[in-house]
Amino acid sequence: MLQPRAAGRELRGFLERSYPPLTVERHRVGMSVLGRGVRNAFRNGIRTFSIVVILSLSIAMALAMLLARDAVGERIASVEGSIGNLITISPAGFRGLQGGGEPLVEADLVALASTPHVVGLTMALQDRLTTADTNLQSAIDPGTLGRRILGGQGGQGGQGGQGSGGNPGGQGGFATPFGPAGPAAGGAAGAGQGGFVLPVTVLGTTDPTGLQALGGGRVQVQDGALFDAGADDHVAVVGARLAEKNGLAVGATFTAYGATLTVSGIITAGNAFTDSAAIVPLHTLQRLTGQPGAVTSATVQIDSIKNVEAAHAAIAGKLGGGADVVSQQDTSQQALEPLNNIRSVSAFSLTGAVVAGAAIIFLTMLMIVRERRREIAVLKAIGAPSGKVVSQFVAEAVTFAGMAAAVGLVGGILAGNPVTRLLINSNEPSPAVPTAGAGPLAGIRQAGRVVGQLPNQAAGLNFDTIRASVGWDLVGYGLLAALVIAVAGSVIPSYFITKVRPAEVLRGE
Amino acid sequence: MLKVANLTKEFARGDRKVVALAGVSFALGAGQFASVVGKSGSGKSTLLSLLGALDKPTAGRIEVDGQEITAVRDRALATYRRAKIGFVFQGYNLVPNLTALQNVMLPMELAGASRRERRRRAVELLDQVELDGAKQDRRPGRLSGGEEQRVAIARALANRPKVVLADEPTGNLDSQTGKRIVDLLRGLATSEQATILVVTHDMAIAGRTDVTFRLKDGRLVA
Numbered sequence: 001m002l003q004p005r006a007a008g009r010e011l012r013g014f015l016e017r018s019y020p021p022l023t024v025e026r027h028r029v030g031m032s033v034l035g036r037g038v039r040n041a042f043r044n045g046i047r048t049f050s051i052v053v054i055l056s057l058s059i060a061m062a063l064a065m066l067l068a069r070d071a072v073g074e075r076i077a078s079v080e081g082s083i084g085n086l087i088t089i090s091p092a093g094f095r096g097l098q099g100g101g102e103p104l105v106e107a108d109l110v111a112l113a114s115t116p117h118v119v120g121l122t123m124a125l126q127d128r129l130t131t132a133d134t135n136l137q138s139a140i141d142p143g144t145l146g147r148r149i150l151g152g153q154g155g156q157g158g159q160g161g162q163g164s165g166g167n168p169g170g171q172g173g174f175a176t177p178f179g180p181a182g183p184a185a186g187g188a189a190g191a192g193q194g195g196f197v198l199p200v201t202v203l204g205t206t207d208p209t210g211l212q213a214l215g216g217g218r219v220q221v222q223d224g225a226l227f228d229a230g231a232d233d234h235v236a237v238v239g240a241r242l243a244e245k246n247g248l249a250v251g252a253t254f255t256a257y258g259a260t261l262t263v264s265g266i267i268t269a270g271n272a273f274t275d276s277a278a279i280v281p282l283h284t285l286q287r288l289t290g291q292p293g294a295v296t297s298a299t300v301q302i303d304s305i306k307n308v309e310a311a312h313a314a315i316a317g318k319l320g321g322g323a324d325v326v327s328q329q330d331t332s333q334q335a336l337e338p339l340n341n342i343r344s345v346s347a348f349s350l351t352g353a354v355v356a357g358a359a360i361i362f363l364t365m366l367m368i369v370r371e372r373r374r375e376i377a378v379l380k381a382i383g384a385p386s387g388k389v390v391s392q393f394v395a396e397a398v399t400f401a402g403m404a405a406a407v408g409l410v411g412g413i414l415a416g417n418p419v420t421r422l423l424i425n426s427n428e429p430s431p432a433v434p435t436a437g438a439g440p441l442a443g444i445r446q447a448g449r450v451v452g453q454l455p456n457q458a459a460g461l462n463f464d465t466i467r468a469s470v471g472w473d474l475v476g477y478g479l480l481a482a483l484v485i486a487v488a489g490s491v492i493p494s495y496f497i498t499k500v501r502p503a504e505v506l507r508g509e
Numbered sequence: 510m511l512k513v514a515n516l517t518k519e520f521a522r523g524d525r526k527v528v529a530l531a532g533v534s535f536a537l538g539a540g541q542f543a544s545v546v547g548k549s550g551s552g553k554s555t556l557l558s559l560l561g562a563l564d565k566p567t568a569g570r571i572e573v574d575g576q577e578i579t580a581v582r583d584r585a586l587a588t589y590r591r592a593k594i595g596f597v598f599q600g601y602n603l604v605p606n607l608t609a610l611q612n613v614m615l616p617m618e619l620a621g622a623s624r625r626e627r628r629r630r631a632v633e634l635l636d637q638v639e640l641d642g643a644k645q646d647r648r649p650g651r652l653s654g655g656e657e658q659r660v661a662i663a664r665a666l667a668n669r670p671k672v673v674l675a676d677e678p679t680g681n682l683d684s685q686t687g688k689r690i691v692d693l694l695r696g697l698a699t700s701e702q703a704t705i706l707v708v709t710h711d712m713a714i715a716g717r718t719d720v721t722f723r724l725k726d727g728r729l730v731a
Contacts, residue, residue, distance in 0.1 A: 032618070036607070043606045378602045381563060382616045382664070383591025385584075502590075503563040 033388050037395025041403075047364075048400070055360050055404030055485070056411060062353035062481050063412025063474060068420040069346035075466050076339050080305040084335065087312055087327045088212065089298040089319065097126055103294035104323055106286075112300060112318060117311045120301030122207040125285050125294055126214075128199035129278070134256045138198040139245035139276040146198050200242065201277040202256065204285025205229065208237055208267075212299050214274045224250035224265030232283040237265040239275035254278075257288040305336075342423045354481055357404075361397050361489025369393065369493045373500055380502035390494040397486040397493075405482035412478065413470050424466060510539040510704045511560070511672050516569035518555050518727075529555040531727040532569070537706065537720065539671070542698040544707045544715040547724035553708040554676060556724065560706065561594050561674050562586045574671040591620050595665030595703070597694075599677035601657040603649040609635060609660040610645045616667040634663035637700070638693055655686035662693060666701055673697075675707040679714055691717050 042048055089109070093101040109123055129136060140146070203211065208226045209219050227235040236256075238248055243266045248254065252263045261280065268275050286292050302311045308327050316325040369376070379389050518530040530552045537543050547553050558564040560571060562578050571578050573593050581589050595616075603612045613631035622630070635645045638659040640652075649657050658678060665673050675694065679687030691707075691714050698705040707718060715721045723730045 039606060374602065375604060378598075378604070379615075380587065381561065381590065381596050383587050383594075383619050383668075385587045388619065501563070503558045 033392045034395045037392040038399045040392070040396045041399035048403075051360065051364050051400050052403045052407060055357055055400060056407035058353050058357035058360060059401075059404050059408025059478060059481055059485070060411030060415055062350050062357065063408060063478055064415040064419040065346040065350040065353060066477055067412065067416035067470065067474065068423055069343055069350060071416075071420050071466050071469065072339050072342045072346065072423075076336060076343065079336060079339070084305045084328045085302040085308055086212075087300040087302065087308065087315060087325060089300065089315070089326075090324050091296065092322050092324050094296065095324070097128065097296075102322060103291065103296055104298060104319075106282075106293040106295050108319060109295060109298050112315055115300075115311060115314045115318065117303045117307035118300055118315075119303045120299075122205065122210055122212070122299045122301075123282055123295045124206070124212075124297045125204040125282055125289070125291065126296045127202050127204075127285065127289055129202050129256055130199045131197070133258075134200060134254060136200045136242065136246050136254050136256070136278065138200050139239070139241040140198050140272065142196050142198050147196055201273070202285065203277055203279050204282040205279060206282050208279050210299070211269055211274055211279070212297070214269070214277055219267050219269050222266045222268055224263065226267075227264045227281055229281055230283075231281050232287060233281060234259055234261045234284065235264045236261045236278050236280045237267050238263055238278045240266055240268040241272060241275040242278060245276075256280075259288055338424075345423060354485060357401070357481070357485040358488040361401060361485055362492060364400065365393060365397050365490050365493035366496070368396070369496050373504065376497055376500045377502050377504040380500065386498040390490075390497050393494065393497060394487065394490045397490040398483065401482035401486035401489075402479075405478045408482075409475060409478040413474070416470060417467060420466060510541070510574060511537040511706070512570070512572040513560070514570045514572075516556070516559060516571065517567045518552075518559060518564070519567045528727050530559070530566075533724075533727070533729050534569075535722055535729065537704045539704055540698050540702045541720065542695050542705045542707075542718045543720040543722065544709055544718040545722045545724055546709055546712065546715045548710065551724040552727040553710075553724055555727075557674050557676050557706075557708050560672065561596060562590050591616060591668060593671045595668070595670035595673040597658070597661050597665045597673065597675035597678045599680040601649065601654075601661045601681075603657055603660055603664070605649055608646050608648055609640060609652065609656075609663075612649070612660055613663045613667055616664060620668050630667065631663070634666055635660070637697070638663045653686075654682050655690065658682060658686075658690055659693065662690070662697065666697060666703065669701065670703055673703050673705045675705065677709055678707060679709070679711065684713075687711070687714065688717075 089104065091101040091104055093099045103125075104123075106123060109121060112118055113121055131137075201214070203214055205211070206229045208229055211219060221237075222240055224237070226237055227233065236254075238246075242248070243263070246254065248263050248266070250263055250265060253260050254263070255261070256278070261278075261284075267279070280288075282295075286294055300311070300315060302308045312325060312327045316323075319325060376389055379392075380386070513536070514534045516530055516533040517528070520527045520529060533552075533556065545553050545556060555564070559566050560573075562571075562581065566579055569579070576589075576593070578586075578589060578593075603609075604615065607615065610628070610631050613634055614627040617627040617630060632645065640656055640659050640663070644652060644656060649660070652660065658681075662673075662675075662678070665675075673694075678694070679690050682690060694705050694707065695717065697703065707714065709715055
């Protein structure tokens, strides 16, 4: 039996016989021109560290600006496709049941779909339901404004003045331009100021989700469902306030223009006026009011804000003088101005950061070339062509830039969102200055009131949601920036390298 | 091996024309160990620059291994230097961040030798100049002056040049080390069959060479 120590010797001997000691290569192998360039980048640790720190700041700044520029650019594209790309059309001289003129013709509007850049069309017919037309009671208290605007027109006041538009002899005094030839209740039903009630607004539309004709707002279904806008059914969605006032629930019915309509849903749009209205399919309202093909307002959506001007001209040309065609382009361009400013600032800063990086490399390489002038002369003296010497120095510059790119990439990613926020905040007006036009963003907020009723529009104008997104392309851009900086910064030093004469190596010997 | 005929080099210094070399002629055979002596400003370094194709002569001919180098175009001079000439400098001029071995391998890399061949030849040369194995992996900063110069000599011989030009190779060394370096060069001239021309102002060193040329005001004197 082997003793432990003897067993250990035995085992060691076996291993040495079986596995002879690895012969470590005697020398480190040589390196190529590029390898020497990379290695040279580490010849002076403090200098390398300093260069990498400064250069990485430059690259981080460039990438942060790139991120900010991309983030803002994406938002601009999104806004251009969703805000300010609407054109509203109304009968000439008529707006919101005020004024006069002839209604738009549905067929003419449908024909606009073939106009270049038109991507959407919403049509609406608006009317008012008096107590003579419906069993609904308005959910809006007339107040001073209601009495002044409608009561004054009615002379006698009272809701009886609503329905007699078609009857020139009506006593009601208030005449809706498209009022059905219903019974002329006139002011007889009115009871003076004390009994005055507002009519119920009714809207026939091809899109119950977009109620621009009633002032817009995000339409939310509280109960039930929206109707099929293309149908001609006796259905309606009613605003929450109207439903509450009249005790309506989904499935309930009410009368309008002598017909019975069923409530398919209850909606809210966040404003009292819309929430006090009844919404029905366009064709239903056209039929019930005896106005086939009549439209009081239309909204045309254009593919991008850039094409609004051309589309506006085409539409106005097609509809002629019978329609007021209004675009929101100017307002939206004003809204985009701060974003465009940010994009310009970030583009300039991006260029500046890259140029600064190239300048850092340039000065560094210039210093290194001057410092190693003799070494360059030696290399040339022992037979290195200028191209190889230049390659070695460019490789050194690329190494500096590469290391800086790695650090700068992390910095750029971390700084991307803060820099974007900083740029956006610097373009926002002070909250203490609420007046429109008081700052670059005032235009946006103003625009927000005008066109921000659509959900996507509201989102488009909310700068808080702008976020810089980091993708693999950023890594590519970072490396590309490093390469551009290294090569651009090495051009002149490389020229100096080619001008070093090998005979200089003998000077001062 | 090395033939020089009527070699002349003139410089313009302001309005003045300075004649650094005036009609220098000599010839050296393969394996010969020669020296050029002269005072400072006598034209020694200029002669070395011209022989090493680091500069162009104003007139005259230089022939190395049968090739007229004054006719070689600028672009081809680097190739010529790489293949035919080895330099040894007074200040050694080794690349500081490369090891002794890598410094010797450098000219061979430029000549396109394989990595294996470069390493084999570099080790052989460093052994030949008696730089022991451990020191071959050291950078120049960790070698003595004599060791650095031996590495420089090994580097000069790396591509088996026909001519080795040494500019004051013992200038920075003590006399004992300088003597060993001269002996080394002499031995290498024979073993490598290279023509070695040493520029020096030290007559003791010149006395140990096969041939000595004396330069005075740009001319060879007896």
